[in-house]
Amino acid sequence: MRDVVILGSGPAGLTAAIxxxxxxxxxxxxxxxxxxxxxTITTEVDNWPGFENGIMGPExxxxxxxxxxxxxxxxxxxxxxxxxxxxxxxxxTFSDGSTLDTKALxxxxxxxxxWLGIPGEQEFQGKGVSACATCDxxxxxxxxxxxxxxxxxxxxxxxxxxxxxxEVVMLVRRDEFRGSKAMQxxxxxxxxxxxxxxxxxxxxxxxxxxxxxxxxxxQTKEESEIEADGFFVAIGHKPNTDLFKGQLDMLDSGYxxxxxxxxxKTKVPGVFAAGDVADHVYRQAVTAAGTGCMAALDxxxxxxx
Amino acid sequence: xxxxxxxxxxxxxxxxxxxxxxxxxxxxxxxxMMAPVVDEVDGEVEKLTxxxxxxxxxxxxxxxxxxxxxPTFVIFKGGQVVDQFSGSMGKEALKERVTKHL
Numbered sequence: 001m002r003d004v005v006i007l008g009s010g011p012a013g014l015t016a017a018i019x020x021x022x023x024x025x026x027x028x029x030x031x032x033x034x035x036x037x038x039x040t041i042t043t044e045v046d047n048w049p050g051f052e053n054g055i056m057g058p059e060x061x062x063x064x065x066x067x068x069x070x071x072x073x074x075x076x077x078x079x080x081x082x083x084x085x086x087x088x089x090x091x092x093t094f095s096d097g098s099t100l101d102t103k104a105l106x107x108x109x110x111x112x113x114x115w116l117g118i119p120g121e122q123e124f125q126g127k128g129v130s131a132c133a134t135c136d137x138x139x140x141x142x143x144x145x146x147x148x149x150x151x152x153x154x155x156x157x158x159x160x161x162x163x164x165x166x167e168v169v170m171l172v173r174r175d176e177f178r179g180s181k182a183m184q185x186x187x188x189x190x191x192x193x194x195x196x197x198x199x200x201x202x203x204x205x206x207x208x209x210x211x212x213x214x215x216x217x218x219q220t221k222e223e224s225e226i227e228a229d230g231f232f233v234a235i236g237h238k239p240n241t242d243l244f245k246g247q248l249d250m251l252d253s254g255y256x257x258x259x260x261x262x263x264x265k266t267k268v269p270g271v272f273a274a275g276d277v278a279d280h281v282y283r284q285a286v287t288a289a290g291t292g293c294m295a296a297l298d299x300x301x302x303x304x305x
Numbered sequence: 306x307x308x309x310x311x312x313x314x315x316x317x318x319x320x321x322x323x324x325x326x327x328x329x330x331x332x333x334x335x336x337x338m339m340a341p342v343v344d345e346v347d348g349e350v351e352k353l354t355x356x357x358x359x360x361x362x363x364x365x366x367x368x369x370x371x372x373x374x375x376p377t378f379v380i381f382k383g384g385q386v387v388d389q390f391s392g393s394m395g396k397e398a399l400k401e402r403v404t405k406h407l
Binding site: 034036039040042130134138208 | 335373392
């Protein structure tokens with residue numbers, strides 16, 4: 001049985017690993033299909049302290065991974081399908097049927113981009129439908145793309161996409177943006193960006209790849225269709241907590257709740273939560289790392305008791 | 306092996322074996338994370354050829370295979386496309402995807 005298993009490999013998980021490894025707890029980090037977390041789909045990170053000129057997200061994560069490994073962190077790739085937190089020994093069951101037992105569990109599973117769940121969205125994944133403008137914008141040079149969302153992410157993605165695309169259409173569900181004033185001003189001033197208010201996407205159409213989007217006006221209920229080569233979804237993030245339903249307390253939005261203020265303790269003794277999975281307020285790399293550190297210290301103290 | 310228009314047919318479409326082609330770019334974060342994973346699969350799976358296409362330098366190849374997102378992986382068997390998928394994944398998952406065609 002392991003002393004501590006860390007589920008997730010973003011800044012929270014890897015910072016927990018650095019602290020746990022240095023405390024000689026021989027942590028095991030279990031990583032899923034996106035090792036390194038959300039920072040691996042960003043470019044320059046300009047708000048991580050210590051880098052005057054910024055650092056590339058993937059590079060930062062690679063360094064963190066190596067730093068944790070230096071102190072004896074082990075890594076395991078796998079998809080955890082089930083957890084049993086009811087006994088003193090916590091058991092993780094992987095998709096291949098294998099299991100792993102641990103005394104303490106640190107949950108740093110983070111959050112994932114949300115999808116609309118409309119027809120065509122799954123079908124054209126990687127064929128014009130994307131949740132990552134920085135990854136896929138390149139392929140839409142001089143093309144027409146649609147960005148769905150009214151928050152900071154959507155505004156940022158739309159602005160970024162104008163570097164490549166000839167035309168960017170933003171679909172905003174309401175008649176105003178939710179994003180910051182500065183980002184709004186930037187997007188509004190951009191000639192390549194057209195904003196369609198009170199508009200939702202109903203269906204993505206295509207033939208092998210995206211060719212258009214069916215729209216509906218939320219006020220008049222009027223339906224229309226526009227041509228598009230790309231469809232970028234930026235409607236926010238959803239914490240990855242399905243695995244813990246019924247075992248850990250969470251908000252309606254799915255974010256895990258902490259049982260004791262200024263700690264990372266969940267209601268289950270020996271289970272700690274850090275990073276975006278338990279933070280719907282700040283959601284920054286540096287706050288994730290901070291709570292990851294707290295979780296390792298909390299776990300260490302708990303194991304000693 | 307780095308692939309370009311010059312050696313693509315010879316290595317991939319005219320090959321009898323199974324070839325995994327990784328479409329990537331230096332500015333793509335997930336591609337960077339996948340690079341060591343792809344290299345390990347290359348080293349561990351016998352009878353598999355692995356080729357990499359830098360889409361910055363080879364936009365024609367990317368267009369030819371409808372690559373609209375990277376990383377995109379295309380598996381060829383006997384010169385024909387048998388599987389195509391995008392996004393990062395773990396080593397075991399990628400291994401499973403390729404070995405099923407061997």
